[in-house]
Amino acid sequence: xxxxxxxxxxxxxxxxxxxxxMAANGGCFIxxxxxxxxxxxxxxxxxxxxxxxxxxxxxxxxxxxxKGHDVPALYGTLAELEIIGRERLQHHLxxxxxxxxxxxxxxxxxxxxxxxxxxxxxxxxxxxxxIKVRGxxxxxxxxxxxxxxxxxxxxxxxxxxxxYKLDNLIFIVDxxxxxxxxxxxxxxxxxxxxxxxxxxxxxxxxxxxxxxxxLDEALSQYPFSEGKLNVLIAxxxxxxxxxxxxxxxxxxxxNFNTDETEQLLQELHGAxxxxxxxxxxxxx
Amino acid sequence: xxxxxxxxxTALNDERYMVMTAENRALVRNIPAALxxxxxxxxxxxxxxxxxxxxxxxxxxxxVVHALTAFLTMRAFEFVRTDVGIPGLPVNLSGFxxxxxxxxxxxxxxxxxxxxxxxxxxxxxxxxxxxxxxLLLMLPAIWSSPAPAYVRINTRPTGHKxxxxxxxxxxxxxxxxxxxxLCYGLLFEQCxxxxxxxxxxxxxxxxxxxxxxxxxxxxxxxxxxxxSKLLITVEDHFLTGxxxxxxxxxxxxxxxxxNVIPFALKERWFKPALLPDVLQYEGFTGKQIAEEIxxxxxxxxxxxxxxxxxxx
Numbered sequence: 001x002x003x004x005x006x007x008x009x010x011x012x013x014x015x016x017x018x019x020x021x022m023a024a025n026g027g028c029f030i031x032x033x034x035x036x037x038x039x040x041x042x043x044x045x046x047x048x049x050x051x052x053x054x055x056x057x058x059x060x061x062x063x064x065x066x067k068g069h070d071v072p073a074l075y076g077t078l079a080e081l082e083i084i085g086r087e088r089l090q091h092h093l094x095x096x097x098x099x100x101x102x103x104x105x106x107x108x109x110x111x112x113x114x115x116x117x118x119x120x121x122x123x124x125x126x127x128x129x130x131i132k133v134r135g136x137x138x139x140x141x142x143x144x145x146x147x148x149x150x151x152x153x154x155x156x157x158x159x160x161x162x163x164y165k166l167d168n169l170i171f172i173v174d175x176x177x178x179x180x181x182x183x184x185x186x187x188x189x190x191x192x193x194x195x196x197x198x199x200x201x202x203x204x205x206x207x208x209x210x211x212x213x214x215l216d217e218a219l220s221q222y223p224f225s226e227g228k229l230n231v232l233i234a235x236x237x238x239x240x241x242x243x244x245x246x247x248x249x250x251x252x253x254x255n256f257n258t259d260e261t262e263q264l265l266q267e268l269h270g271a272x273x274x275x276x277x278x279x280x281x282x283x284x
Numbered sequence: 285x286x287x288x289x290x291x292x293x294t295a296l297n298d299e300r301y302m303v304m305t306a307e308n309r310a311l312v313r314n315i316p317a318a319l320x321x322x323x324x325x326x327x328x329x330x331x332x333x334x335x336x337x338x339x340x341x342x343x344x345x346x347x348v349v350h351a352l353t354a355f356l357t358m359r360a361f362e363f364v365r366t367d368v369g370i371p372g373l374p375v376n377l378s379g380f381x382x383x384x385x386x387x388x389x390x391x392x393x394x395x396x397x398x399x400x401x402x403x404x405x406x407x408x409x410x411x412x413x414x415x416x417x418x419l420l421l422m423l424p425a426i427w428s429s430p431a432p433a434y435v436r437i438n439t440r441p442t443g444h445k446x447x448x449x450x451x452x453x454x455x456x457x458x459x460x461x462x463x464x465x466l467c468y469g470l471l472f473e474q475c476x477x478x479x480x481x482x483x484x485x486x487x488x489x490x491x492x493x494x495x496x497x498x499x500x501x502x503x504x505x506x507x508x509x510x511x512s513k514l515l516i517t518v519e520d521h522f523l524t525g526x527x528x529x530x531x532x533x534x535x536x537x538x539x540x541x542x543n544v545i546p547f548a549l550k551e552r553w554f555k556p557a558l559l560p561d562v563l564q565y566e567g568f569t570g571k572q573i574a575e576e577i578x579x580x581x582x583x584x585x586x587x588x589x590x591x592x593x594x595x596x
Contacts, residue, residue, distance in 0.1 A: 058343070058344075105371065111342070112338075112342065112367075112371070113366075113370060113371070116362060116366050119335055119363065119366060119367055120335070121332075121335070122331065122332040122333075122334070122335025122336050122338075122339070122363070122367075123335045123336070123338050123339040123342070123367060124339060125332065125335065125336045125339060126335065126336030126337060126338060126339020126340040126341075126342070126343075127339040127340070127342060127343055128339075129324060129336065129339070129340065130302075130339070130340050130343040130345060131343070132321075133321045133322065153329075153331050153332055153335070156329045156331065156332040157332055157335075159327070159329075160326050160327065160329060160332055160336070163327070164324075
C-alpha cells in the first residue's frame with residue numbers, strides 16, 4: 001500500500017540530505033526542518049496545484065510557511081521539484097543570494113516572507129477571502145509551528161476565518177512538541193489542541209505527519225466540512241530521520257562542522273548514530 | 285461629497301478596492317450595503333486586519349483599512365511594518381481620531397507618535413490633511429498611488445478654500461518675511477487664526493499647510509527658512525519624530541540653520557477633555573500660539589470652535 005507513495009519518500013529523503021548540508025557553515029533550524037519535511041513534500045508534490053509552470057497563475061493553490069524556521073525543508077523541496085535550481089542550495093546564507101534562515105519572496109515558489117510568528121495566518125486569511133469573493137476554487141494552506149500557537153494572532157485568524165466561513169483555508173500545525181528551547185507542554189501547554197480549534201469553530205483532523213498515506217487520507221477529505229476552517233494537526237518528530245537528534249530540546253538551531261554533517265548523512269542512509277559535539281545555539 | 289461618499293465612489297468605479305475595518309465603522313457606515321463582499325470587518329483585530337489586507341493586496345486588491353489611529357499605528361505596528369512595509373504593498377491606512385482629535389478618550393487613544401512611527405517605515409507615505417476639503421482633495425492621488433500610505437484622517441470642516449493638491453507638495457497659504465508657520469492637520473485652523481492675529485500686530489507672516497509629511501516638500505521648507513527670520517512648527521504630536529524633526533533633518537541636510545520655535549507635546553500625553561478645552565489647556569489655540577510668538581498678550585477674545593462629534 002505504501003509503495004504508491006515511494007516517489008514522495010524518495011523526494012523527502014533527498015530533501016533531508018539538503019537540510020543536513022544546510023546545517024553546516026552557519027547552520028540552520030534543523031529540528032523543525034526535519035519535522036516538517038514530509039509534510040512540505042506531500043503538499044508540493046501531491047496535494048497542491050502548484051508547480052514551476054503556474055507560480056503566477058491566480059488560480060494556483062497557495063502555501064504560506066508561517067513558522068519560517070523550517071524553510072530549509074522548503075528550499076530542498078523547491079529544488080527537488082525544479083522550481084529553483086539545485087545549485088542555489090549551495091548558496092545557503094551567501095551574501096550573493098537570498099537563501100537565508102527565513103523564507104522570502106526572492107526565492108521562486110515562496111509566496112510571502114515570514115519569521116515573525118503569528119503573521120501568515122492573517123495574510124493567508126486575506127488571500128482566502130479574496131478567492132471566496134471572486135468565486136475561485138484555489139486552496140490556501142498555512143503551515144504553523146506548535147510553538148507559534150503561543151501568539152494570539154494565530155487564534156484571531158481562526159476566529160475571523162470562522163466568521164467568514166473560509167472552508168478554502170487549511171491551517172496545518174507541525175506538532176513536533178517543541179518550541180525553541182523546550183517542550184511545548186512544559187512551557188505553555190497546548191493540549192487538548194484539537195478541542196481548542198474545534199471550540200473556535202474549525203473542523204479538525206489529526207494524523208501522523210510523517211505518513212504520506214495518513215496525510216493523503218486526511219487531506220483527501222478537503223474541505224473537511226462545508227463553511228468551516230480546515231485544521232490539520234500533523235503529529236511529527238523534531239529531527240525526524242536522524243535518531244541522534246530526534247526529539248531533543250537541544251537540537252533546534254545547529255551549526256555542525258562538516259565532519260558531523262558527513263556522519264549525519266551516513267546516519268540518514270542507515271549507518272550508526274553520528275557523534276555530535278557541536279552545541280545548539282540559542283538564537284531566535 | 286464626504287469621506288465615505290468618495291470612498292464608495294472610488295470603490296464602485298474600480299473593482300480592485302476593498303474596504304476594511306477593525307470594527308471602527310464611524311467613517312464607513314453605509315459601505316457594507318454599497319460594496320457587499322468587498323467590505324470586510326475583521327472585528328477588533330487590528331493586527332489580523334493588516335495581515336489580511338496584505339493578503340488581499342497579494343491578490344491584486346487595493347485595501348483601504350480603518351481603525352482608530354492609536355491601534356492602527358501602534359498595536360498593529362509590526363504587522364504594518366512587516367506585512368505591508370517589507371513587500372511595499374499598496375495598502376492604504378485611514379487612521380481615525382489622530383492627535384488632539386481623540387479629545388476626551390485619554391492617553392490609551394492618543395496617537396501623537398504616529399507620524400514618527402509611520403515615516404520610519406521604508407516607502408511608507410504619510411499624509412495629514414488640514415480639514416475635510418483638504419482630505420478630499422488629497423485622497424484620490426493617495427489611493428491611486430502604488431505605495432503604502434498612512435493618512436491622518438481629519439473630517440472637520442474649516443471653511444478655508446484650499447488650492448488643488450499636487451502630490452508631495454505643501455500648500456503655501458501665504459509668505460512672510462518675519463515669521464512662517466509650518467503646520468499640518470487639525471491645527472491648520474488654529475494657525476490660520478494665529479496668522480491673522482500676527483498680521484494684525486504688524487508682522488509679515490507666512491503659513492504653510494504641509495499636507496504630505498513623507499515625502500516632504502523640501503523646497504517649501506528651505507524657502508521658508510531662507511526668506512523668514514523665524515520658523516514655527518505647530519503639531520499635535522510628540523516633539524520627537526514629527527514636523528520639528530523633519531524640518532531639522534531637512535535643514536541639516538542642506539546645511540541651513542535658522543531660528544525655530546516648536547509647538548508640540550514634549551515628553552508627555554495631553555490632558556483629556558473635549559477638543560476646544562484640550563487646545564486651550566495645552567496652549568494650542570490660535571491666540572495662544574500668536575501670543576507665545578509675540579511675547580505679549582493681546583486683547584482679542586479666545587477663539588471659539590465646535591467640539592467634535594462623538595467618536596467611538
